[in-house]
Amino acid sequence: MSRNLVHYDIVGSFLRPAELKQARADFAAKKISKDDLKKVEDEEIKKLVAKEEKAGLKIVTDGEFRRSYWHLDTFWGFGGIKHTKQEHGYFFHDEETRNDSAQVEGKIEFTGDHPDLEAFKYLKSITDSSDVTPRQSIPSPAQFYAELVRGPENVTAVKKFYSSEDELLDDISKAYRDLILALYDAGCRDVKLDDCTWGMVVDDDFWATMVKQGFDRDDLEKKYLRVNNGALVDLPDDLRVSTHICRGNYHSTWAAKGGYGPVAKYVFAQENVDAFYLEFDNKRSGSFDPIKEVPAGKEVVLGLVTSKKPELEKPDDLITRVKEAAQFHDLQELALSTQCGFASTEEGNQLTEEEQWKKIALVIDTAKQIWA
Template sequence: MTNLAHYDIVGSFLRPQELKQARADFEAGRIDAAALKAVEDQAIKDLVAKEEASGLLVVTDGEFRRSYWHLDTFWGFAGIEHIVRKHGYFFHDEETRPDSARVVGKIAFAGTHPDLEAFKFLKQLTAGTNLTARQSIPAPAQLYAELVRGPENVAALRKVYESDDELFTDISNAYRDLILALYEAGCRDVKLDDCTWGMVVDDRYWEQRDETEFDRDALQEIYLRLNNGALRDLPADLRVSTHICRGNYHSTWASKGGYQVVADHVFAKENVSDFYLEFDDERSGDFKPLAALPAGKRVVLGLVTSKRPELEDKATLKKRIEEASQYVSLENLALSTQCGFASTEEGNILTEEEQWQKIKLVIETAKEVWGN
C-alpha cells in the first residue's frame, strides 16, 4: 500500500540541463535513443535520491521521459497519432507548443506503453526501500477532450467511431488495461491528472465556445463516465487519486473558477480515494465545495504554488488548512504544491534550488500541523 503522510507532491520536476541538452541532441539526430535513455536513467536516479533525502515518502520519476504531462501518454495508445496543429493552447499571456493527438484507429492498450516502461525503471530504484513509487497519467477525460479539440480532430474521430458509446468504452478500457499492467509491474499508487474539470468551471471559457455543441452538465457526465469506466473493478490495494488543475505551463495558467460548479459530479461521484486540488490563489475559489466530498475521502491541499519562487508564509498556510478543516476533517487533509514544477519540459520559472525549498516548506509546515 501507499506510504501516506500529510505532505505530498504532484509529481513533475524541473528537468536538469543535461537532460534538456540530451533531448535537444536526440531531436537533432546527434545522439540515438539509447544514449538519450542513458541520460534519462541517470537523471531519474539522481532525482529519486534527492526526493528520498528531502523526506518524501512517495516518489516519482519527475516525468523526465516525457515532453508533456498528457500527450506522451496519449501517443502511447494504439489508434492515436501525434499531430502538430497551427496553434497550441492559449494560456494566460502565453501559447503552448502546438502538438496534439488524433484518432487514426481503434483506441486500445497494445500490451506495452511508455508509461509502463518508465514505471518499471522507477520501481527498480525503490526496491528495498520504504519509498512508494507513484505513476501519474492524464485522465481518460483529458484524452477525450484532446480528441474532440477542433473540427479536424472530430472529423478524424468520426471516420473511426460512429457512436460515442463505442468511443467512450474504448477509451475507458484502454486506460483500465494500462492501469492493470502498471499494477502487475508493482504499482500501488496511480494518480489521474485532469484539467478538464478546471475548464468546465471557467465562465470565460464557456462564453467563447458554442454552447449548442455541449452544455456543462452533459460534459461532466461524459467526463465522469470516462474516468469511472477506467477505474472499475480494480485491485483493492491500488490507491487511485486525481489531481485537478487549471493549467500549468511555464508558470502560466489556462483557466479560473471555483470548484462549486463541478463538486456534485467529480467530488461526489468520481471513484478515487484522494483529490489533489489547486488552492494557491484566488483563481481556485474557496473551500466550501469540499463539503460535497463523501466521508473518508482525502484532500491534498495545493496551497504552495509551484509557479513562483517566493516562499509562502507558514502562518498563512496553517490558517488556510484550518479553514479547509471546516469541510474535511483535519486527519483527511494533507499539504502539497498546487501542481508539479514542470508539467511540460519547459518547466516553471524558478530554479531547482527554489523547487526544493518549496518542498521543504510543504514538509515542514505539514509536520508542524500534523506532527508527522
C-alpha cells in the same frame, strides 16, 4: 482502501536538469541515439529519486523526465492514436503553448507496450530497496477524450472510426483500465490521474466560447465522469488511485479560473478515486466550500504552495488556510502539497531547482507542524 496518511505530498513533475535538456535536444537533432537518450534519462531519474528521498518524501516520482508533455506522451502511447500538429497550441493567460496534439487513426487500445509502463518499471527498480512508494502519474481518461475532440480536424478523425460517442468513451475507458492493470502487474500501487478538464469546465469565460461551439456544460461533465469511472472499475483493493485537478500550468502561466463549485457534485461526490489533489494557491481557485462534497474517508490534498513562483509562502498563513479547509473536510483526511508540478511540460516553470526544493521543504515542514 486503508492507508496511513503522510499529510504531505507532491504532484509529481520536476524541473528538467540541464543534462537532460541537452540530451533531448541532441536526440531531436539526431546527434545521439534513442539508447543514448535513455541512458541520460535513467541517470537523471536516479539522481532525482535520491533527492526526493533525502528531502523526506514518502511517495516519489521520476519527475516525468521521459516526457515532453504531462498528457500527450501518454496519449501517443495508445494504439489507434497518432502524433499531430494543430494550427495553434493551448492558449494560456500569457502564452500559447507548442501546437502538438493527438488524433485518432484507428480503434483505441492498450497494446501491452506503453511508454508509461516502461517508465514505471525503471522507477520501481530503483526504489525496491527503499521504503518509499513509487507513483505513476497519467493524464485522465477525460483529458484524453477532450484532446480527441479538440478542434474540427480531431473531431473529423474520430468520426471516421467511431459511429457513436458511447463507443469512443468505452474504448478510452478500456484502454486506460488495461494500462492501469498492467502498471499494477508491474508493481505499481499508486496511480494518479492528472485532469485539467474539470478546471476548464468551471471557467465561465471559457464556457462562453464552448457554448458557441455547441457544447453543453452539464452533458460534458457527465461524459467526463463516465469515462473516468469507466476506467476505474474492479481494480485491486490495494491500488491507491487519486486525481489531481488543475487549471493549467505552463511556464508559470495558467489557463482557467473559477472555484470548484460547478463540478463538485460530479467529480468530488462521484469519481471513484481515493484522494483529490486540488489547486488552492490563489484567488482564482475559489473557496474551500466545495470540498464538503468529498465523501468521508477520502483524502483531500490542498495545493496551497504555488509551484509557479519562487517566493515562499509563510508557514503561519498555510496553517491558517488548512484550518479553514478543515471546516469542510476532516482535518485528519487533509494533506498539504504544491498546487501542481514544477514542469508540466519540459519548458518548466520560472524558478530554479534550488527554489523548487525549498518549496518542497516548506510543504513538509509545515505539514509536520499541523499534523504533529
